[in-house]
Amino acid sequence: MEEKALVLCSGGVDSTTLLAMAVSRYGAKNVYALSISYGQRHNKEIESAKAVAAHYGVEQRFLDLGAIFADSDCSLLSHSSQDIPEESYADQLAESDGKPVSTYVPFRNGLFLSAAASMALSLGCGAIYYGAHHDDWAGNAYPDCSREFVDAMNRAIVEGTGGELHLCAPFVEMSKADIVARGIELGVPYELTWSCYEGGDYPCGACGTCIDRNRAFEANGMRDPLLDRLDAEWAAANAEGEE
Amino acid sequence: MEEKALVLCSGGVDSTTLLAMAVSRYGAKNVYALSISYGQRHNKEIESAKAVAAHYGVEQRFLDLGAIFADSDCSLLSHSSQDIPEESYADQLAESDGKPVSTYVPFRNGLFLSAAASMALSLGCGAIYYGAHHDDWAGNAYPDCSREFVDAMNRAIVEGTGGELHLCAPFVEMSKADIVARGIELGVPYELTWSCYEGGDYPCGACGTCIDRNRAFEANGMRDPLLDRLDAEWAAANAEGEE
Numbered sequence: 001m002e003e004k005a006l007v008l009c010s011g012g013v014d015s016t017t018l019l020a021m022a023v024s025r026y027g028a029k030n031v032y033a034l035s036i037s038y039g040q041r042h043n044k045e046i047e048s049a050k051a052v053a054a055h056y057g058v059e060q061r062f063l064d065l066g067a068i069f070a071d072s073d074c075s076l077l078s079h080s081s082q083d084i085p086e087e088s089y090a091d092q093l094a095e096s097d098g099k100p101v102s103t104y105v106p107f108r109n110g111l112f113l114s115a116a117a118s119m120a121l122s123l124g125c126g127a128i129y130y131g132a133h134h135d136d137w138a139g140n141a142y143p144d145c146s147r148e149f150v151d152a153m154n155r156a157i158v159e160g161t162g163g164e165l166h167l168c169a170p171f172v173e174m175s176k177a178d179i180v181a182r183g184i185e186l187g188v189p190y191e192l193t194w195s196c197y198e199g200g201d202y203p204c205g206a207c208g209t210c211i212d213r214n215r216a217f218e219a220n221g222m223r224d225p226l227l228d229r230l231d232a233e234w235a236a237a238n239a240e241g242e243e
Numbered sequence: 244m245e246e247k248a249l250v251l252c253s254g255g256v257d258s259t260t261l262l263a264m265a266v267s268r269y270g271a272k273n274v275y276a277l278s279i280s281y282g283q284r285h286n287k288e289i290e291s292a293k294a295v296a297a298h299y300g301v302e303q304r305f306l307d308l309g310a311i312f313a314d315s316d317c318s319l320l321s322h323s324s325q326d327i328p329e330e331s332y333a334d335q336l337a338e339s340d341g342k343p344v345s346t347y348v349p350f351r352n353g354l355f356l357s358a359a360a361s362m363a364l365s366l367g368c369g370a371i372y373y374g375a376h377h378d379d380w381a382g383n384a385y386p387d388c389s390r391e392f393v394d395a396m397n398r399a400i401v402e403g404t405g406g407e408l409h410l411c412a413p414f415v416e417m418s419k420a421d422i423v424a425r426g427i428e429l430g431v432p433y434e435l436t437w438s439c440y441e442g443g444d445y446p447c448g449a450c451g452t453c454i455d456r457n458r459a460f461e462a463n464g465m466r467d468p469l470l471d472r473l474d475a476e477w478a479a480a481n482a483e484g485e486e
Contacts, residue, residue, distance in 0.1 A: 069361060072361075099405065110361075122316075152399035155398070156398075162342060
């Protein structure tokens with residue numbers, strides 16, 4: 001029997017690069033993309049995840065786990081009273097006394113990995129792919145992106161499934177710039193991805209994830225292909241208006 | 244600030260005993276009971292969990308995670324094509340070549356603990372209580388009840404929440420008979436609990452969990468108080484009919 005894998009796909013840069021890697025290893029027909037709503041402020045991530053899964057021709061599953069966060073006041077959630085900070089993770093962390101940043105969704109990644117494990121096992125997959133990386137950990141801005149967390153979750157998944165399933169997190173020691181470099185080699189369609197925490201037509205450029213994303217493309221000597229695409233679409237729409 | 248805890252409550256013997264312990268330690272107003280539907284064949288567990296939470300006067304939350312198991316053919320699920328085996332866990336395991344038994348729901352307990360972690364953190368709790376015990380592990384019938392699994396999940400929860408939350412699983416090395424002995428001391432209302440995998444008016448007496456439950460009360464020199472209650476109700480209903 002051919003091996004199968006399930007990839008947690010948020011529609012962002014990291015998990016899209018991961019999907020490209022899984023497809024190149026297992027083949028598109030043996031890969032499932034799982035995309036999870038959790039009550040975030042906008043639907044752009046899920047729309048991007050759909051476009052990416054369609055690009056690679058992989059079967060996609062969706063879950064809505066928003067009910068679990070009904071009592072959370074995390075600033076990323078649509079019912080939150082808090083604004084999303086316009087600072088890098090490092091700057092936010094310096095002000096937070098070592099506690100997770102306000103965009104940390106309580107144990108979200110542990111929940112996503114567990115839901116992924118239940119689904120992966122049901123679908124006959126032997127591996128879950130997870131795109132946690134070193135910049136997101138950022139000295140504990142997101143403790144559920146640390147090497148220690150990933151190792152413990154892998155242990156829990158291996159033990160709790162009687163050895164049927166394990167976790168692959170190849171980016172856990174990598175920077176986002178390294179991930180983009182790998183993705184460029186694989187021809188990842190970054191113009192289809194979305195990262196910004198705000199749900200505007202154009203990325204805000206000011207939230208933690210926009211800052212992180214822009215730096216990663218800059219480090220690779222290029223402009224974000226998403227901005228190129230949006231600019232081109234805007235120019236085309238404008239040109240039509242002038243006709 | 245007073246410490247708070249969240250208890251995973253299925254309405255069965257183990258988690259009801261655990262709830263009694265948490266209430267005696269933290270006080271009823273600092274304890275949350277979390278009860279999760281996952282597409283099981285009947286609603287008796289959730290009804291029992293409600294009765295137990297009401298008995299102790301604790302705030303209760305409900306989640307429905309059934310969508311996650313849509314692709315699973317576990318015999319415990321209402322959409323499964325398999326029958327529930329009428330054997331003890333040990334006998335089933337002897338026939339399964341060391342694989343989890345057919346009533347193992349894929350990584351269910353990992354998922355429940357992760358959902359509990361997300362909710363507990365949102366509610367300001369510092370601990371999650373989980374009733375896994377040695378008889379359920381039963382040489383790997385349910386790998387997500389093993390000491391190794393519990394230790395790894397605790398590690399994942401501590402790491403993934405930046406040390407804000409941890410897992411308490413005081414029964415992990417205990418038998419169900421030991422748990423019942425502890426519960427009797429605490430005056431646990433076992434007549435309100437439900438364990439049977441089938442959803443009849445009366446426990447079937449033949450499924451793995453019925454066998455396990457009956458042995459635990461026998462070992463404590465008593466009959467299951469649930470059977471006494473159901474017999475008394477039946478006798479009362481019958482007496483009314485004769486009037």
